[in-house]
Amino acid sequence: MKEVAFGQYYPVDSFIHRLDPRLKLVFLIAFITAIFIASNFWGLGACVLVLAAIIVFSRVPLGKVLRSVRAIAFLVLFTAVINLLFYAGETVYFQWGILVVTKEGILFSVFLVIRLLLLVICSSMLTYTTTPVALTDGIESLLTPLKWIRFPVHALALIMSIALRMIPTLMEEAERIQNAQKARGADFESGNIFRRIKAIVPILIPLLLSAFRRADELGDAMEARCYMGGKMRTKYKKLKFSWRDGLSLFVCVLLITAVVLLRIYLGDVI
Amino acid sequence: MYALEFKDVSFSYGEGGFRIPKLNFTVKEGEFVAILGHNGSGKSTLARLANGILAPDRGTVSVFGAPVDEKHLYEVRRQVGVVFQNPDNQTVASIVEDDVAFGAENVGTPREEIGRRIDFALSAVGMQAHRLSAVSRLSGGQKQRVAIAGVLALKPRIMILDESTAMLDPRGRREIMEVAKRLNQEEGMTIVVITHFPEEALLADRALVMNRGELVMQGAPKEIFTRHEELITYNLELPRIGRIEKSLHEGGMPVKSTLNIEELVNEIAGELTCGS
Structure with a gap:
């Protein structure tokens, strides 16, 4: 339970899993940009095609991929219905008071739904195929140029990795505190939402205090291991760019170009 | 030259707080x-003084x-590695x-070189098989062995275990003490082991007893554990084998105090055959 509590890494070995985390991050940003550049179904179609290829090559089961959509199912439905009923189009199919269903409305709703699904699925593909540790390394490496403007890249990366490291520890502790409170008759399950939120306070306060104590001890332990900031530090792990990354970058450039051209030559959705 | 030397060291955590009035002791290399x-004898303050996390008010601490x-x-x-008490509060990364x-x-x-040192450190603590494991999945004893490996990767000459076994189960404690003994030999x-478990002191060449910031006893562990009455005044127990010997004495079987299981077994066997 502690393993899946954060992140949703799906541990298999695949083409996508082996990609450099930096490449995956850049790819994600490019892909999201492409989704927003796409102004018609052809452009979106190109995005769908690329995403489908990613899913196939990642060996993450389709059921798992679709599960990431569940969280925003309501949002998708809501957006679709609102647009369907209120979009002011010309070809009216059905009208009832202020509610109109038009051909343009239907097309636009479908367009938005596809766009939303693409956004969610592509982001979760990153977390399915990349461990949090690799992601942190990737972010650190991508931010390295910011050192020129004195941005503390090393410190930021260390903070992220310690945070990741501490999540299971603090979860365990929260559970322990909760059990201790339960043993003394605290009730976390009944009552309305406000009561339940209030019941969490006696867990949060000890957890916070202990986190401070842990931070203090961790600081001592780090100093004892000669930590003095990023100066003269070397790094054991090195990220390597391989042919896979080159190929993916090529696909990425291709996608952006295609989407831009489709937008210019085919125009908007309707 | 001593590996570690405390010379007229005094220290206090501010007015009215815990204080070490004056401390003198040395540890030889090897x-x-x-x-x-x-608890509260000041033994953990020693570790922090030895590695510069705390600075003494007066006197000097020197390392080599x-x-x-x-x-x-x-x-x-770089010379003094410290392994602390809580295994969860000294690992920085998620992967071993x-x-x-x-x-x-x-x-x-x-x-x-880092790669080679990881190999060396993990094999020294017997954790090579867990090189790519998540730290959060390990047992307390294993986490603590990783912490020792993290210190060993710096190639220190002295290792201080500051109550490193206090939060572990008996098995974890044994694992850690075995690693310490092996590194020493x-x-x-x-190796400096700071502890309140008398069993662990029994493994050492020499034991120092602290009470309220002062060094009150010093000598071979076996010698120290013969002074039971004195230990009680410092809130310390005998190791279990010592307690057994003591009960035997009180029960009318005058075995020789050796603090060694095999010798004790022989003693008892001897007594029993003589008695019958």
Whole structure:
């Protein structure tokens, strides 16, 4: 339970899993940009095609991929219905008071739904195929140029990795505190939402205090291991760019170009 | 030259807080020393003084002749590794090898060398098989062995275990003490074990007993554990085998005190055959 509590890494070995985390991050940003550049179904179609290829090559089961959509199912439905009923189009199919269903409305709703699904699925593909540790390394490496403007890249990366490291520890502790409170008759399950939120306070306060104590001890332990900031530090792990990354970058450039051209030559959705 | 030397060291945590009035002791290179003391005896303050996390008010702490001060801090920390009490509060990275690498990375070790040091450190604590495991999945004893490996990757000459077994189960405690003993015997590393478990002091060449910031007893562990009445005044227990010997005495079987299981078994066997 502690393993899946954060992140949703799906541990298999695949083409996508082996990609450099930096490449995956850049790819994600490019892909999201492409989704927003796409102004018609052809452009979106190109995005769908690329995403489908990613899913196939990642060996993450389709059921798992679709599960990431569940969280925003309501949002998708809501957006679709609102647009369907209120979009002011010309070809009216059905009208009832202020509610109109038009051909343009239907097309636009479908367009938005596809766009939303693409956004969610592509982001979760990153977390399915990349461990949090690799992601942190990737972010650190991508931010390295910011050192020129004195941005503390090393410190930021260390903070992220310690945070990741501490999540299971603090979860365990929260559970322990909760059990201790339960043993003394605290009730976390009944009552309305406000009561339940209030019941969490006696867990949060000890957890916070202990986190401070842990931070203090961790600081001592780090100093004892000669930590003095990023100066003269070397790094054991090195990220390597391989042919896979080159190929993916090529696909990425291709996608952006295609989407831009489709937008210019085919125009908007309707 | 001593591996570790406390000379007229006094320290206090501010007005009215805990204080060490004046402390003198030395540890020779290659020695295995246990520092025994009840809660609040000041034994953990020693570890923090030895590695420059705390600075003494007066007196000097030196490590291989170099005083522990601002100027020599870095040098001292490379020589003195400290393993702390809580295994959860000293690992920095999520993956075992990344955590072991942390110290070596800090001092600017080249990449290939870090790899070799990880190999060395993990095999010294018997954790090679867990090199790529998640730290959060390990047992307390295993986490603590990773913490030791993280210290070993810095190639220190002295290792201080500051109550490193206090939060572990008996099995974890045994694992850690075995590692410490092996490092002492095979690598010749100077080991200082700070503990309140008398069993652990029994493994050392020499034991020091602390009480309220003062050094009150010093000597071979076996000798110290013969002074039971004195230990009680410092809130310390005999090791279990010592308690057994004591009960035997009180029950009318005058075995010789050896604090060694096999010898005790022989003694009892001898007594029984003589008695019958």
